[in-house]
Amino acid sequence: MKLTLTDFRELTSFPSGSGIEFHDEKVFVVGDDAKEVLVMNKRWKELERIPLFESKEERIPKKIKSDLEATTVVLVNSIPRLLILGSGSKEEHRNKAVLLDLDSYLKDEFDMTVFYDRIKAAGITDLNIESAATLVEDYIVLGNRGTGKNPDNHLIITKNTFWKHQADCELSILPIKFPGKDNKLKQAGISGLAYSTINDWLVFTASTELTDNPVDDGPIGDSFLGIIENASRKIGRKDMKVNEYINLGESEKSLKGYKMESVCIQTEKNERLKLQLVADNDNGVSCLFKVRVKL
Template sequence: MEKFQLTLLFKIIGLGSASGLIYQDNTIFAIGDNSSYLYEYHIDSNKLERHALAENSEENIPKSIKPDFEAITKYQDSLYLFGSGSTVNRTIMVQVDAKSKNVIKSQDLSDLYLAMQSFGKIAEEDFNLEGAIFNGETWFLFNRGNGKTNKNIVFSIDGKNLANEFRIVANEYKLPKIKGIRTSFTDAILVDDKIYFLATAENTDSTYNDGEVLGSIVGRIDVKKMKIDFTKKITDTQKFEGITLFKKSEKEIEFLLCEDNDTEVLESNIYKLVISK
């Protein structure tokens, strides 16, 4: 799996600081880490819709009070959006009906996040979720190791209710460096029995403050063994924060990626990444 192609596919005007996306039936569901909307982009018509996730939803919310939705996953007819947990006001998970786009429920996951910090031996200031997967039985939540301790951890969580009934397994990974800076998880998706993940090198030891972007990698984890199969650098300059399956064949697998531009400009570039099997 050494050959890859990365190309700019299109730009979404009206969505800023994209942090996650889901592709389905020529439509993209996306989130931005400074917004309290779910975005629905229709590729054929180039139409963007916004769906409020709370009362008085806003865009470009100030950093100190934003919900910081950094992870999105889909299972059956529901979308699940997770706050990063990097501050005390970023602990909400929102479940949305993928057909009606109505909010089914919002949950405060403070207890779960505290348990994950304890179980993974992560300091509060180093906790920063940036990827989520749900397969109907197990949740996989990805801690981005861009804090001082570089704790890149995949939490496997089984439970009927993430708010108060759960069992946790933690697997920690030492990801490759780019220009001397350790890469850290920014998103992931499950395809068959493999997890494909993105990780970015950012010159900062803070989960709160941004730093110089030094590049991004793609990698794969075998779910059965929870071991990394491969990693590959795909850019020296870009910070990719979202990955979703686009197409797959016997020879290739195609993903859509979104780029976080870390600005208040309401536009997001969507790239296509093609990897040879």
């Protein structure tokens, strides 16, 4: 995999970037403790901010934040909507989903406790949902990030509108299998997902952070970008094997030291992608990157 960094921007006025999506020539950025969704054009000119929560503080305090981490664009009744999911790492406040109509910017909220409890009952004890992507045939894939105590990463496979049918919607869990013997990658937790329809690739970001649990932050290490090929055909298998990956800091020195939180696809061609990434280094500042990837 060959990667080229084409642009960078530091967002000092928007905290804790955790999710990024590209839709209708607009970039939508979500922060895990932000009270708004930031909307920009593809050149990162701010267009508006969509309120999510009422707060007098720019960063919602950690004890009460919804920890919105996973984002994907879904179609519900032919209307594009931004699905934003809390991590579920704490039952109080974090078992929340927000569904934002991208035409009207009206929003609905859902308590995800029933669905999240099903995931725990299926074997994921440290729930920490940090990523989401929409695949073909309305499949939705959620990424559960591993921790120091439970380092395995998992993909949770379900279907569109699962938030309305939490007790009986489709649910399966697949471990992510990283290739080779790269110890840094083995310690990384999945943080972002995006799906390339043209290539049938599941693109992911992952990062290392020294913490034993899904709640506390820790020292930042390496970040990775990877690809799972033939993603739609692997949904029914026993695991999801990673085909390609790179250490971002080793591939491009300007990316070293950033904790990559999410990825979205701006344009896609056969074995070529133009991606946007968002990083959060736990200091209240979000950083944006544009990269080109060629396999």
